[in-house]
Amino acid sequence: MPLPETRALCLLNVIYRSDMIENLASNMATSPAFSVADIASSVGVGLRAPHYQAILAQQPKLGFLEVHSENFFGDGGQPLKYLHAFRELYALSLHGVGLSIGSVDAINLNHLQKLKRLADAIEPALISEHLCWVGVDGRFVNDLLPLPYTAESLRHVISHVTRVQDFLGRRISIENVSSYLEFVDSDIPEWAFIQEVADRAGCGILLDVNNIYVNAMNHDFDAKTYVDAIKPGSVTEIHLAGFQDTGEILIDTHGTRVSNEVWALYAYTLARLGPVPSLIEWDSDLPPLDVLLEEAKHADVIMQQAAANLLSSPLRHPLQRRAHAA
Amino acid sequence: MLPDLQSRFVASLFANNAAVADSTADDALIRGGKLSPSKRLAIYRHNVFATLTGALRDLYPVTESILGAPFFSHLATQFICATPSPSGDLNMFGREWPDFLAACAKTDNLPYLHDVASLEWAWHMAFHAAESPRFQLSKLASVPSEQHATLRFTLHPSVLLIASPFPIVRIWEVNQPDYVDEVAINWEVPGDFALVARDDVEIKIHSISHANFEFLRAIQSDASFEIAAEKAFKVDVDFDLQGSLLAAIQSNVIVDVRLDA
Numbered sequence: 001m002p003l004p005e006t007r008a009l010c011l012l013n014v015i016y017r018s019d020m021i022e023n024l025a026s027n028m029a030t031s032p033a034f035s036v037a038d039i040a041s042s043v044g045v046g047l048r049a050p051h052y053q054a055i056l057a058q059q060p061k062l063g064f065l066e067v068h069s070e071n072f073f074g075d076g077g078q079p080l081k082y083l084h085a086f087r088e089l090y091a092l093s094l095h096g097v098g099l100s101i102g103s104v105d106a107i108n109l110n111h112l113q114k115l116k117r118l119a120d121a122i123e124p125a126l127i128s129e130h131l132c133w134v135g136v137d138g139r140f141v142n143d144l145l146p147l148p149y150t151a152e153s154l155r156h157v158i159s160h161v162t163r164v165q166d167f168l169g170r171r172i173s174i175e176n177v178s179s180y181l182e183f184v185d186s187d188i189p190e191w192a193f194i195q196e197v198a199d200r201a202g203c204g205i206l207l208d209v210n211n212i213y214v215n216a217m218n219h220d221f222d223a224k225t226y227v228d229a230i231k232p233g234s235v236t237e238i239h240l241a242g243f244q245d246t247g248e249i250l251i252d253t254h255g256t257r258v259s260n261e262v263w264a265l266y267a268y269t270l271a272r273l274g275p276v277p278s279l280i281e282w283d284s285d286l287p288p289l290d291v292l293l294e295e296a297k298h299a300d301v302i303m304q305q306a307a308a309n310l311l312s313s314p315l316r317h318p319l320q321r322r323a324h325a326a
Numbered sequence: 327m328l329p330d331l332q333s334r335f336v337a338s339l340f341a342n343n344a345a346v347a348d349s350t351a352d353d354a355l356i357r358g359g360k361l362s363p364s365k366r367l368a369i370y371r372h373n374v375f376a377t378l379t380g381a382l383r384d385l386y387p388v389t390e391s392i393l394g395a396p397f398f399s400h401l402a403t404q405f406i407c408a409t410p411s412p413s414g415d416l417n418m419f420g421r422e423w424p425d426f427l428a429a430c431a432k433t434d435n436l437p438y439l440h441d442v443a444s445l446e447w448a449w450h451m452a453f454h455a456a457e458s459p460r461f462q463l464s465k466l467a468s469v470p471s472e473q474h475a476t477l478r479f480t481l482h483p484s485v486l487l488i489a490s491p492f493p494i495v496r497i498w499e500v501n502q503p504d505y506v507d508e509v510a511i512n513w514e515v516p517g518d519f520a521l522v523a524r525d526d527v528e529i530k531i532h533s534i535s536h537a538n539f540e541f542l543r544a545i546q547s548d549a550s551f552e553i554a555a556e557k558a559f560k561v562d563v564d565f566d567l568q569g570s571l572l573a574a575i576q577s578n579v580i581v582d583v584r585l586d587a
């Protein structure tokens with residue numbers, strides 16, 4: 001049945017006179033860009049949806065917030081609206097879990113494009129990924145799988161990190177992962193492997209002190225040996241989280257407070273590296289925000305102490321020279 | 327070599343029966359020590375299945391409520407083995423769940439499950455869909471009335487339309503965690519024409535009339551205003567075209583209009 005013209009006209013008049021529809025103001029202006037230097041010697045927390053309202057209401061004093069990049073890969077909607085709101089208040093760090101840098105599969109271009117779109121939109125202070133693989137042959141397992149630490153893996157990871165940095169047009173950092181097994185093929189210590197990747201790909205290291213401790217216990221090495229092998233200039237961020245001890249093995253659950261042993265290793269690490277932006281990560285059994293803020297405060301105390309020790313030391317630390325040069 | 331190692335590792339993770347998985351193959355790949363290679367692999371297997379099952383649970387809470395948690399987990403495990411996750415972005419996982427349920431003989435007594443699960447996936451799609459500015463009425467002002475029939479409206483990118491012979495919107499509604507009213511479902515009704523749409527950040531699921539469904543579906547397939555109206559009147563001669571168009575604009579379901587040259 002064709003639409004009578006008069007009916008359509010009348011209809012449009014009704015709509016046009018209607019003043020019930022408001023235009024949505026687009027106020028998506030982005031705050032000035034933050035850089036790594038801006039968040040230096042500051043402590044942040046991992047931003048998870050159940051804490052959105054509490055953080056917006058309290059606006060706690062934090063150096064930065066870190067999110068999982070993939071949670072904001074959508075085209076629009078609530079996640080991105082929140083992220084832009086947080087971006088108005090804080091420096092942000094994008095922490096990816098799905099790029100699968102260690103996989104023999106080619107880096108997924110679609111994934112990379114979404115990361116670039118997100119980075120262009122929110123101008124994060126840091127972009128990081130994991131030293132791991134997440135799938136192979138097009139099949140993803142969505143878990144952070146460790147690599148065999150070999151010359152072959154090394155060539156492979158360096159070429160993928162280079163590819164990602166070239167595509168994004170900026171430096172990224174890669175994080176050491178916790179692991180529950182070692183491959184028979186591995187013939188390079190993990191600490192030498194990650195430092196070599198940083199040196200040859202020109203990327204930063206996101207040093208997860210909890211993961212170092214977990215791996216030291218699980219694979220029977222001295223955690224300090226790991227820290228000692230890392231060059232101060234390579235580390236762009238430190239992660240702190242809690243693990244669970246099953247009695248047989250330590251599982252990196254991100255579901256408890258940071259352990260005393262890991263706090264001690266953190267202090268040891270900062271004494272060596274100088275102050276580094278540090279993050280409290282909590283992903284399972286999420287407590288109220290206040291618990292994360294208490295942990296962040298604890299990290300801040302250790303960081304201030306490390307900074308004070310550094311200043312009183314007669315020898316200037318290389319990090320200080322860099323900070324002045326920047 | 328690395329390609330071979332990675333392929334074998336993933337194959338071990340998804341080996342149909344973990345208990346009889348080839349432990350000698352694990353030994354060749356993984357160091358033992360305090361724990362056997364198979365036990366170490368089992369930690370990863372547990373993590374992978376927990377993550378993917380958790381993702382399905384987040385996506386399909388109504389399906390889980392209907393099936394019950396244990397049966398849901400059981401089917402989720404089968405689904406995970408049968409359906410590779412296509413991306414490192416977990417939000418891309420789970421699209422095939424409705425079809426999996428439809429093909430699964432164990433859920434034959436729940437014929438509406440596929441359509442209810444489709445509604446949940448539509449909700450997920452709407453949640454992440456692109457933004458759109460609201461309808462600008464000024465665009466209509468410049469169109470001469472004799473050309474109104476050829477107008478083409480645009481729906482919000484989040485809009486999804488699902489027709490089902492079952493009352494899926496009602497089933498979805500009574501299975502919401504905050505739902506407190508009468509839970510009885512009238513199975514005599516002819517089914518639902520569901521409209522899923524996001525207005526600002528709120529996702530709405532409505533049961534709409536058949537005529538309104540045909541109207542919006544025609545617009546979604548880029549039909550002219552005249553053709554879309556015809557489709558609706560074909561189903562219901564008393565279709566309230568004016569009211570439906572106005573409501574669709576006010577609720578941000580229709581967001582734009584253009585006049586093809």
